[in-house]
Amino acid sequence: MTPDLDRAIRAAKAAGDLLLDHWQQRETLVIDQKRPGDFVSAADRGAEMLLREALIRYGDGWLGEETEAIDAPRRWIVDPLDGTTNFLRGIGQWAVSVALEQNGRRVLGVVHDPLRSETFAAARGMGATLNGQPLRLPPCPPAGGALWGTGLPFGGMAHIDDHADDLRRILPRSAGIRRLGAAALDLCYVAAGRLDGFWERSLRPWDIAAGLVICAEAGIRTEGWTPEDRPEESGNVIAARPELFQDFAGTIRA
Structure with a gap:
């Protein structure tokens, strides 16, 4: 240490x-x-x-x-x-x-x-x-068995319609979605395998700075709304275990 x-x-x-x-x-x-x-x-x-x-x-x-x-x-x-x-x-x-x-x-x-x-x-x-x-990731869930985390807009924030579209696309292909209300812990739960992935828009640097380091060191893949978009700069985060990332990110970005 x-x-x-x-x-x-x-x-x-x-x-x-x-x-x-x-x-x-x-x-x-x-x-x-x-x-x-x-x-x-x-x-x-x-x-x-x-x-x-x-x-x-x-x-x-x-x-x-x-x-x-x-x-x-x-x-x-x-x-x-x-x-x-x-x-x-x-x-x-x-x-x-x-x-x-x-x-x-x-x-x-x-x-x-x-x-x-x-x-x-x-x-x-x-x-x-x-x-x-x-931290060790557990075995990958079967197709359609992934559990995702997210954060929902509040108080008149933008992206409410975008997030509703996300939910419509993801829910039928998952074991469920959790909105736990603390993005730092959500990212750590992905790193620990409690969630299989997480996404949210317009987060602030302090919401995600520590969680992104923990995810990276646990082998979790993280990107923004494009592969070139850095979550550290934009606040837009898509994080998932590597086996599921491509399909998950593709669904979010559709």
Whole structure:
């Protein structure tokens, strides 16, 4: 394990402990609405400040959901609470997401799920792990037996009609679709074989930075809406195990 990865894991777990304290008292949290369907609370802000103080060192940059960005060749990309709406509603699907980017390339990712005590982690060239054990994909499901994950637009966002078309094409050829509400965990679930693939449009960098590194190191193929489209830049993500990617991506892009 690299020193940076160790530091990221420690910081993500510390932020997770803070969030668990808020989880027990979430009914008292003051909630602000950034835009329709998009919320923030003292839990998000407190976790981000903890992560910022723990991670920024010696001129590092920063890109977080709730605080001012700092440009630098070496930059931390952080979502302090991915799945805020789930958290605030008492739905136990949320996580802390931390990634490190160096000269435009994401080199490590950590996604920590405090409620399940699960920590997904990866560094480029070193593989992906869950709680320190290597991730291994289970056998590929039979044709028509794949389980997909996605995220649905909310609050007047664009692409509602596009996503309805996606569902119409994919549902008849699958074992089902899950909308779990935390993209960082969705990508980790693909890396762990709990989902066979995931797609979503217009995600933000902090939603996917860590999950994309973990997927890559677990052998998951990821692209955008064309093979040349980089999800890191566009926020459009199609991810699936290699045996299923071509057919899955072709269906999404049809």
